[in-house]
Amino acid sequence: MIESEEQATYVSSEAVQLATESWGWITPPESILRAAELSIQLQNLMVGEAVVKLGLMPEDKKNALLKSKPADRQTLDWLSTHEPQVKAAFDKIMALRDGIQYFDDLHNLGIVVHPDMKKLNLRRYCEEKRCVLGLMEQTKPVLCFGKWEDLERYRMAGRAERNEVKNIAPNHALAVGNPQRVTEWVAAAGSASTELDETAQKNLWLPTDTRDSEALRKFATLIDVAMSMASDIDINPLRSGQGRVMLRVNTKMQDPPGGPYLLSPEELTEVTRFIAKKCGANTTGARILKPCDGQLIYRSSAGEIFIRVSVIPLDPGGTSYDMLSVDLRLHKRREVAISLHSLNMQPDVIESCRKAAAYSQGLILFIGPTNTGKSTSIAGLIGLHVDLFGDSRKRISIEHPVERFVPGIKQISVPSKDLFAPYFESILRHDPDLVMIGEIRDQQTANTAVDAGLSGHLVVSTLHANDPIIGIRRLANMIQEDKRFDLYEAATLLVSQRLAMTLCDKCYQGAMRKPTEQEIDKFNEYAADNGITIKMPDGIPKLSDERHECDVCRGNGYNGVMPIFEVLPVTRTVKDLLAIGKFDYQNLGKHRTRTLVGSAMELVALGKTTLDSVFI
Numbered sequence: 001m002i003e004s005e006e007q008a009t010y011v012s013s014e015a016v017q018l019a020t021e022s023w024g025w026i027t028p029p030e031s032i033l034r035a036a037e038l039s040i041q042l043q044n045l046m047v048g049e050a051v052v053k054l055g056l057m058p059e060d061k062k063n064a065l066l067k068s069k070p071a072d073r074q075t076l077d078w079l080s081t082h083e084p085q086v087k088a089a090f091d092k093i094m095a096l097r098d099g100i101q102y103f104d105d106l107h108n109l110g111i112v113v114h115p116d117m118k119k120l121n122l123r124r125y126c127e128e129k130r131c132v133l134g135l136m137e138q139t140k141p142v143l144c145f146g147k148w149e150d151l152e153r154y155r156m157a158g159r160a161e162r163n164e165v166k167n168i169a170p171n172h173a174l175a176v177g178n179p180q181r182v183t184e185w186v187a188a189a190g191s192a193s194t195e196l197d198e199t200a201q202k203n204l205w206l207p208t209d210t211r212d213s214e215a216l217r218k219f220a221t222l223i224d225v226a227m228s229m230a231s232d233i234d235i236n237p238l239r240s241g242q243g244r245v246m247l248r249v250n251t252k253m254q255d256p257p258g259g260p261y262l263l264s265p266e267e268l269t270e271v272t273r274f275i276a277k278k279c280g281a282n283t284t285g286a287r288i289l290k291p292c293d294g295q296l297i298y299r300s301s302a303g304e305i306f307i308r309v310s311v312i313p314l315d316p317g318g319t320s321y322d323m324l325s326v327d328l329r330l331h332k333r334r335e336v337a338i339s340l341h342s343l344n345m346q347p348d349v350i351e352s353c354r355k356a357a358a359y360s361q362g363l364i365l366f367i368g369p370t371n372t373g374k375s376t377s378i379a380g381l382i383g384l385h386v387d388l389f390g391d392s393r394k395r396i397s398i399e400h401p402v403e404r405f406v407p408g409i410k411q412i413s414v415p416s417k418d419l420f421a422p423y424f425e426s427i428l429r430h431d432p433d434l435v436m437i438g439e440i441r442d443q444q445t446a447n448t449a450v451d452a453g454l455s456g457h458l459v460v461s462t463l464h465a466n467d468p469i470i471g472i473r474r475l476a477n478m479i480q481e482d483k484r485f486d487l488y489e490a491a492t493l494l495v496s497q498r499l500a501m502t503l504c505d506k507c508y509q510g511a512m513r514k515p516t517e518q519e520i521d522k523f524n525e526y527a528a529d530n531g532i533t534i535k536m537p538d539g540i541p542k543l544s545d546e547r548h549e550c551d552v553c554r555g556n557g558y559n560g561v562m563p564i565f566e567v568l569p570v571t572r573t574v575k576d577l578l579a580i581g582k583f584d585y586q587n588l589g590k591h592r593t594r595t596l597v598g599s600a601m602e603l604v605a606l607g608k609t610t611l612d613s614v615f616i
């Protein structure tokens, strides 16, 4: 008996998936899957049966009540008058029976307020319609009403009346949610806080909250300064127990403006424990014994910045102090279309990218250490893809976390890098034309990338390695042996990237000098070792003595960075070389259309950088 009843209410997983997709989810949480299943079941039930199914009223009570229902009363209204629980669930029953999703708790589902709720017009509109525009899975807009009848009214409203939302989010999903939560949300959107990332939003550091601590006040001031000039703030513990705080500016470590910044042992403990706690890495605030990381948003009068925090405890060496090495990576968050031209990418590199992006499938890899601008180049490549194909292509990225908002691509922030592979596999079922994976770092992701790149998807990713040749070798070693051939077939373009420091445009006026014999010999030797055939230019920049008084570069002579590239298009010849294991610089190297050293040398000849940046 039980079996047949289960069969009667069985809903196939395909039907559930279709329902959640129609609600706008890509990877729906468990509670949404259950709600979709329930919604499908309820759609086939009478209202009275739905009430029983939801456990709001026992079957016999429902039957007895419906027998005595006055003819002019709606079933649900009538049952509601006899059972407060039914009344409370009225909106939920109506929504789910109509195939509309219902959110009991927006926060648990990871739904965040749409950034455009900052805009006064939209906020007024939402207040009036009693709804809120949110984002599911960080990217999919959803208009959520507190009451079923408000949603009904919206659906029936004329086109002009719906345009306010349609103009901002043409493909938004609809939902009904806990009315109290919806009201709170509209109110919250009215205040300044409309940051996208829910996790980081919870970890919000307002320096006004920590102004009572001398150490934290001083540190907050440093973040204010660093925000406009540095990519990282590093705290390095010294043997004395003190912490030395340095900034990474244009890829080089330096003291903050105003000279060395030392934290006393007590300050170091206070600052690091506070940051580790604030970013969610170490919520207890206890002594940190193993590496941990997290993220937070720092917001002050100087601006707002997203910070990724990494804390590594070092050998305490018998001290009673925390020996913690802390790195704060600073990210400005904004959505901007990036063009490869604006990144100072050389025309031939752009052309290689354009060719690879125009294929309907393949594997494009940006290879290099961290902090070399790979993700910026990928954002540029996606911009190029948007230029080529517009909205006719489906693009999805899987990142940890989303640090930069890129137009034209649906961005999914996964909670951990270990989840790249499962997310990747499930996203392929949505048949995207272009998939961006934050990083290929394990066999499963590598295998999936190769399969996808050979089956109608353009896969773009990054890889940690020095250059394209080492990169493809690393990837080949990462995947199953029987898949290596597939890898060489899938690969279309390998690009390696670095940032070269560029000469200060205030104190360097373009003076050039002849290279010394020693410099020429050193370069020729290096070039020969690396299979590079270019020659030392006749003139190289002569640094000015005025730099010592320069307030822009503070005497170091540089004030910016420019990307340099090495490009290996994976042509038929290259694929064949790889297939027979010719992974060396002599054979493969010849097929590079440019090298990092060659690129840097071009900048030297143009008077943009010095020889120091060449030996990388």
Ligand SMILES: [Zn+2]
Pocket: 504, 505, 506, 507, 508, 547, 550, 551, 552, 553, 554, 555, 557, 558, 559
């Ligand atoms: Zn200067």
